[in-house]
Amino acid sequence: MSETEFLAGYDPAAFARPSVAVDLVLLTVADGRLAALLQQRQDHPHKGEWALPGSFVGIEEGLDDAARRVLATKAGIGTAYLEQLYTFGAPTRDPRMRIITIAYFALLPADLLAAAVQDRSDLAIVPLDVPWPGEQGGPVTARQAGQEPLPLAFDHAEILGHAVKRLRGKLDYSRIAFALLPEMFTLRALQDVHEAILGTTFGKPAFRRRMIDKGWIEGTGMRESGASFRPAELYRLVPVVAPAT
Amino acid sequence: MSETEFLAGYDPAAFARPSVAVDLVLLTVADGRLAALLQQRQDHPHKGEWALPGSFVGIEEGLDDAARRVLATKAGIGTAYLEQLYTFGAPTRDPRMRIITIAYFALLPADLLAAAVQDRSDLAIVPLDVPWPGEQGGPVTARQAGQEPLPLAFDHAEILGHAVKRLRGKLDYSRIAFALLPEMFTLRALQDVHEAILGTTFGKPAFRRRMIDKGWIEGTGMRESGASFRPAELYRLVPVVAPAT
DNA sequence: GCAAAAGTGTTAATGCTACACCCATGT
């Protein structure tokens, strides 16, 4: 039997198949706090609770393409740092049917995210309460200032937890932090982003040297304006030659 | 409309669904070389080429459960270190139909793997040629000693590459290396595993200190036997209190 | 001139690497 004959006789309907979706964890750092984009569910199940933006994957659609479509359609955002995070597939994670979801992880500067979301009443940028110290603290919760934590739909709290863990893990050996900053930024802003994500503080000189020694950034001659004290120099991410993860 | 009513009216057949599979990258270190378990395909497509062991995910089956089933069924192995690796879903990765595969990553000591596989003619433990130096070397290839690289089916070469990258990345901040060793082992054996995986060499004293300082291992009073020189002390992994990663 | 934050130099501590040496076993 040739391969062509084999393919012609193949029956794709022979097995029951699960539904496949992508869910998007879009993180940012605003006001010194890590925050995520959440969407209030309009339908059952978990109606009224808060969920990650997501969508089913089209039958001819790539996984990354589906994630980008969610970014564009559900959040109105054209481009952002995006990478696959983890796949969640517990048989009971959705009461409707078996849905396996491939979680994606996206980063955007706070101002761009706020602008994209400002006229969408179902979307919210929610600060995250992350248990700092131990590896095995409580779960990540999403809470607006001064309010109770928002109820999260499905297993989305767990997905959020994975995303934060990934962000923290990659922070100091990859350039992802710069996806949370505008094209030009001060070293103080970069340090604030690091401190917000890791929940630590660094000595200013030490942090400064570490960043410069990595060779990832270069000073533009320009300086920020508007402050009532010495203006800081603006840095930019140097273009990458041999891309690494 | 209540949630119960909503669920009753839900039509799970409304969208075309892809097939979902798991593929298993089972790695070991044998004779100082990193090696993977591969299975020669008996059917089209890619008949005769070599593939990772895999299976479709049952409609009521968890993802980790499916991976463990592959481990038990296709390789005859009861327990091994296992973690999810990455999900591959390019629309054209399988010529039969849309198949999204969740790749898993497993580790086993060489002797246990060899014992489980010895009477299976379709399985082979194949040493891996891994491009060491740069981040962006060529692809990983599987090659038996003195032969041409084996042809790998589907996108399985890419999956193998991801697995090796994951193993290397986690080697020095997690305990996964010990999944490649028997319960008791010498420090030299541990060093050999590290060197085989990373493709580097370490100074013996330096490596020794690093490992002991991590607090992961403890000496048993016992010593290996059979060598014609001073017998090395056998160490064991100390039981974990607060599990990480 | 004063306050506030940027930016830099020096020093101290830490961890890692390299080398040299000693130990135990079988032949």
Added chain:
DNA sequence: ACATGGGTGTAGCATTAACACTTTTGC
């Protein structure tokens, strides 16, 4: 006794963290 690889101590080097100090702007 010797060869072989296990095991340990010491010294040198590098990197990193901490501190004190100087610089620049607006009020």
